[in-house]
Amino acid sequence: MSEENRAKMFSLNQSSQTGDIESTSKYLKCNVSNKPFSNKYDFNEHLHGNSNMKQFICFHCSKSFSRKSYLITHLLVHSNEKPFKCLVCDKSFSQKANRNKHLFVHNTEKPLKCKFCNKLFSQEPHLKAHLRVHNNEKPYKCSICKNTFSLKSVLIAHLRVHSNEKSFECSICNKLFSRKSTLSTHLRVHSNEKPFKCHVCNKLFSDKSNLRKHLRVHSDRKPFKCSVCNKLLSRKPTHNSHLHLHSNEKPFKCPVCKKLFSVKSNLRRHLRVHSDEKPFKCSDCNKSFARKSYLATHLLVHTNQKPFKCFVCYKSFYLKSQLNKHLFVHSNDKPFKCTVCDKLFSYKYNLQTHLRVHSDDIP
Numbered sequence: 001m002s003e004e005n006r007a008k009m010f011s012l013n014q015s016s017q018t019g020d021i022e023s024t025s026k027y028l029k030c031n032v033s034n035k036p037f038s039n040k041y042d043f044n045e046h047l048h049g050n051s052n053m054k055q056f057i058c059f060h061c062s063k064s065f066s067r068k069s070y071l072i073t074h075l076l077v078h079s080n081e082k083p084f085k086c087l088v089c090d091k092s093f094s095q096k097a098n099r100n101k102h103l104f105v106h107n108t109e110k111p112l113k114c115k116f117c118n119k120l121f122s123q124e125p126h127l128k129a130h131l132r133v134h135n136n137e138k139p140y141k142c143s144i145c146k147n148t149f150s151l152k153s154v155l156i157a158h159l160r161v162h163s164n165e166k167s168f169e170c171s172i173c174n175k176l177f178s179r180k181s182t183l184s185t186h187l188r189v190h191s192n193e194k195p196f197k198c199h200v201c202n203k204l205f206s207d208k209s210n211l212r213k214h215l216r217v218h219s220d221r222k223p224f225k226c227s228v229c230n231k232l233l234s235r236k237p238t239h240n241s242h243l244h245l246h247s248n249e250k251p252f253k254c255p256v257c258k259k260l261f262s263v264k265s266n267l268r269r270h271l272r273v274h275s276d277e278k279p280f281k282c283s284d285c286n287k288s289f290a291r292k293s294y295l296a297t298h299l300l301v302h303t304n305q306k307p308f309k310c311f312v313c314y315k316s317f318y319l320k321s322q323l324n325k326h327l328f329v330h331s332n333d334k335p336f337k338c339t340v341c342d343k344l345f346s347y348k349y350n351l352q353t354h355l356r357v358h359s360d361d362i363p
Contacts, residue, residue, distance in 0.1 A: 241265075 028037045056071040057064045060078045065071045073095055076082070082092035084099040088106045093099040110120035112127045116134040121127040129151055132138065138148035140155040144162045149155045157179050160166070166176035168183040172190045177183040185207050188194070194204035196211040200218045205211040213235055216222070222232035224239035228246045233239040241263040244250065250260035252267040256274045261267040269291060272278070278288035280295040284302045289295040297319060300306065306316030308323040312330045317323045325347060328334070334344035336351040340358045345351040 029035070030037075055064070056066070056068050058071060058074055058078075060075075063074065065074065076094035080094075082094045084093045084096045085091070086093075086099060086102055086106075088103070091102065093102065104122045107122055110122045112121040112124060113119070114121070114127065114130055114134070116131075119130065121130065132150040138150050140149045140152050141147070142149075142155060142158060142162075144159075147158065149158065160178035166178045168177040168180050169175070170177070170183060170186055170190075172187070175186065177186060188206035194206045196205040196208050197203070198205070198211060198214055198218075200215070203214065205214065216234035219234075222234045224233045224236055225231070226233070226239065226242055226246075228243070231242065233242060244262035248262075250262045252261040252264050253259070254261070254267060254270055254274075256271070259270065261270065272290040278290050280289045280292050281287070282289075282295060282298055282302075284299075287298065289298060300318045306318055308317045308320050309315070310317075310323060310326055310330075312327075315326065317326065328346035334346050336345040336348050337343070338345070338351060338354055338358075340355075343354065345354065
């Protein structure tokens, strides 16, 4: 910025007051914002902030800066140099300001409280940003899709969706991500780390958002209502999947056998049939199962727990299906009929054994 332009941005004012000569002060005033400054250093800092002249350009990413010192600090991002170290946990940072922000993590004192939900904060900017959630204030707008956001950091992360920029790579499987936080969550897939625990049932989760969704199971909060049958559901994805039941829509196709499914999770479970994948292992006998529900049923064998009891003879069973079959003993109901001689049977396997009589296939 030329001296002529700089001179135009401020006026030198002298204010004389009665009394001692020390009360006479000179101040610098910005003609753009009308903000006064008591010293030239603060005034120059302000001018750089309001100037559109950013003559120092990064040769890596073409980002421009109004000061050479800002460019030098920015270059540390590309060099991966992190000279500012936390004295508490030895974590390093490329910028001093980020190190100073990080120090609040070790400060357990949080004197600022949200008046809506009583959440505590150590810094006033964090509290102000949090209050936007309650006020539904979203001042940061995407210039491409016009979506609005409460936090500037969320907007910056969102912009990568439009640029398809994925600069964070998993060192194990080389999968790329647009956000560092998403990569961190993904890494737990490889480590099987689940640091988020439900305080009600002690179920563990690798992602905090999944824990929040799970907590609705323990509450009566079901904000999503089916427009067809008025059923209430706790999650939007569950609500969307439920709607497929009414439309008989099955948008998820198995790439192997072309079987269709209305819910994506059912397709994922089905794919284990083709891959022979059995990720759920019994900790007692190491037997593996394709579904978690199968493992839960199997565990009853080790505990000798038989929760399904016949109300007639009080005999107990591991499975509800076993109980249902047993109930035929106490009734004259014989739903399985031989197609050759019309003989009736209470159980399907008895019918199958009987059918050998009519065939040459006698063991």
